[in-house]
Amino acid sequence: MAGAPNLHQRIREEIEARILSGEWPPGTRIPVEHELVAQYGCSRMTVSKALSALVASGLILRRRRAGSVVAAPTQPRAVLEIPDFAQEAARAGVSYRFEILHRAVERLGPAGARRIALPADHEMLSVATVHIYDSVPVAHERRLINLAAVPAVLNEAFDRIPPGSWLLDRVPWSGAEHAIRAINADAEQARRLAIAPGAACLLVERRTWQAGNFITEARTLYPGDRQYLVGRFSPPEGHHDPRSR
Template identity: 45%
Template structure:
């Protein structure tokens, strides 16, 4: 189902714009956190009355939200906001704090820079082809003991996550903040090896040219971009492990 597809109904009165309004209203309440995970969405007949439309139009909107992973539909119980998903098929989406503490080392987070800005042409390559107009850009450092563990560069869409405009990210890293507030439906990881440039070397306290492991992550909620993140680790001290079972 495409958001812009015409919805056929028994009386022919419901339009695409009404379907889109229902979809956007519910999605907006979920993404903003107004409807927390586990919240029961009004029943179909209640939404039919609220929007003065056919039950088929409501059902189509809820089906789209379920397909996007934002809600869970339970037979005879109704529809509920899904809990944020915490892992991808190949690489888990985890809190870097957990990675550090698994090594038996104390964790520390530091925000290096935060700024709000308008998007630029190259942001579309990183975040989404349909790039939001306003972003929060963050540069962060994660420590394991006294040593830098990971350099993080992140973009957050203010159109999808407007609450990011009032969060300073001084006390909490953007990763766990987003996981706790924005249910995501799709994630993409890109993993590469790079030699440290001057900025990477300075951030990780390593020599220029030293091997680094780079993980780039993009996440979406339904068709809306949420965030782009680039994590840089010193290659000599970091590796990725994934365990699989046959399907």
């Protein structure tokens, strides 16, 4: 069987691509071993090796009698955690809703391409959202989603769940980057957030990747008096500073 030593890797990569793209969301049944054996014309051992690798990476679960299914994403713990807006509102005992202000497929311009290290003219889904607690706008979010990495997002209307929550529920990420800076709201931002033009705001830029593939960038603007962020961290392993005693 030509190429058999690498066939398990091909099987793994093709299943992995369907999971990471959102084509197979959590709970989707993976074809059983004999189906994959027939599909790829290989031995059961080759298929088992591919599935075991996917289990080890946390992408699928093997269940007795039910077979293998796509696992729900387990998110890595970031030093700075950005709370889910709906969950945060529930904890605070306030109502939550969101409004989609803009949704369109757009091509990256030169500045965006440099910022996220993708080619200019690369197709992205651009979504603008305002998040509202009770009747108060608490954040204005502009998000870019890489359509090459998450093509299933094109079919999502975001009528019941905002883009960030949709991604967290369906697409695991392995790396993230945060940048935080203070800015003054321009006229458009002030209108969306119901604040005065020039008011102090906090801009949080977050980019996430999965296995080196860019997934999304969110640029979230908070009125300065409506948000605070906390980061928790520890010194490097083995580091002991006498000043901390």
